[in-house]
Amino acid sequence: MTVRLDPADHPWMTADSLRPVLQALEAARPGGSRFVGGCVRNAILGDPVDDVDIATQLEPDAVTKALESAGLKAVPTGLEHGTITAVSGGEAFEVTTLRKDVSTDGRRAVVAFTEDWDEDSRRRDFRINAIYANFDGQVYDPQNGLKDAENREIVFIGDADDRIREDYLRILRFFRFFAWYGSGRPDRDGLLACSRHKAQMETLSAERIWAELKKLLAAPDPGFALRWMWTVSVLETLTGSKFGVDTASRLPALEQAQGWDIDPLLRFMALLPPRVERAETIVAKLKLSNAEKGRIMAWARLGHGLQRGEGLGDEISEADLNAALYRDGAQPFLDRAILAWADEPERDLGDFVSRLKSWERPEFPVSGKDLIAQGYEPGEALGKELKSLENKWIESGFSLDRAALLDQIQSA
Structure with a gap:
């Protein structure tokens, strides 16, 4: 089946900032570079394209020379993996030489460069991410990713266990891509492989885990992905408990109904018991930022020893609420109230939440x-x-x- 992305329908392919990069690469090796990964996947799915990545048969030195000869800035952002970032018109585009894995240890890989497109595609994670397109839009699909895109399936390339052993972060990526692009049930082989290797996530850096988890939680509705993570105990491996998956799964619908922005951190908080010691353990384990840690700990302290909905709405007097808001700020109450509302959808806390959102701290008039x-x-x-x-x-x-x-x- 011949598939082509018409550049006229995809303005990102002809953007003014991108055009000099494409021209420089084509001049250095005609036909030797292609779009790859998320930009091609999203264009095929009809989703917005945020980042443009390019795969090339040119080696990094040749990429750098081609870009600089065209008057563009070339930054060696991932030289050991063959990645040069081209800066054009104030935008950055990653250009990566075709690769094959030499060795992997579940956290990082040693690679060698290749000119073989099929070989490069085999080292990628999911078939849906191994679709290429040349600069005219002609699609090249060595791993049958177009079928997965059509069916909204996330399937590992080759053997799922092998792909995960190459990088255990792919367990979370499996659920992240399912949250964003999948439908129905996750691929059975992939799901079971994630379950078999979940303990190995402990070998990953906390920063990589948290970055990936936030991307998952930022999906429009990660509820089904979270439930499957709960089913195979991946979620328990990350948070230390099986708490809150129902609340976290209901939260996106509440956000949408109320017109609120997606709040990945609040969705994460839904998965945590509101206990200070538990919150301290998980924020330390995942090395959250000071701002993220501060928000979670304020919420945990406010709700410590209470059920989700206790001390909210009509259960707290006007005077007590005003005093508490002044001392603790509105955010911990707001977080508790929204999670309580998601936990008990039949309990309308809309007026209470609106009041918290509009609350302004009075200024003490004496100094x-x-x-x-x-x-x-x-x-x-x-x-x-x-x-x-x-x-x-x-x-x-x-x-x-x-x-x-x-x-x-x-x-x-």
Whole structure:
């Protein structure tokens, strides 16, 4: 079957920033370079194309020479794997020499360069990612990936166990691509191979695991992928528990119904028991950023020892809520409320969530300068008095103004 991507239907193929790169590669070796991977896959599926990758028979030195001769910047971003990043018009395009694996250890591979397109395709992960297209749009499909694209299937190239042994991150990639592009049931051989090798994910760096997991959770609806990860205990291997998969699976529908942006971190939090010690363990294991860690720990501390929906909505008084929001901020409450709503869809927390989203922290009207003006010296006594005034202000529902608070200042 002959398939062609018409450049007129795919503006990314003729973009002004990309054109000089294609011309430079063609001038160096006519017909020796092709689009590959996600850009071809997404174009065939009718999905947006974000990144353009190019495979070439030119070796890295020749790629660099061709780009620089055309006045383009060539950055050796992955030289040991044959990747040169071409910078054109402020955009980056990865150009990678055709490769074959020499040795692998489940985390990294030693490669040798080749000019054989079939050989290069055999070292890739999934058949759907091993589709090439020349610069005119003619598609080359050595691994039958077009059939998988048509059927929305994610199938390993060759033997699934062999592909996973080459890089254990492919376990997560299997579920990530299923979340984004698959339908129905995952490929049986791939699913069982992922289950057999899941313990080997412990050999991967935390950064690689978390980056891949976030991409999975960013899919429009990763629910089915998460359920299959739960079924074969891949999810338990990552988080240490089988908690929350139902809530995480329902969350995308709630996000869509409410018009909210996708929140991968909140989807991840749905998979964690709201216990401080459990949250500390998993954020340390996956080496989350300080901002991600801070948000998760604030949510865990607020919900520690409580059921998902306790202390939310009508269960918390106006005064207690305002005080808690002032002290802890709205985000931990918002995270708890949204997860509780996803956990119990019949419980409408819409008004409560809307209130949290629109909440603005009131500004305490008294400062240390005011106390110094009343005779306080900078130090512990000043800090205690300022905190006492702030507590009174909070207890008043933030109604006491500056004058009223200053009237209550104790003598220094």
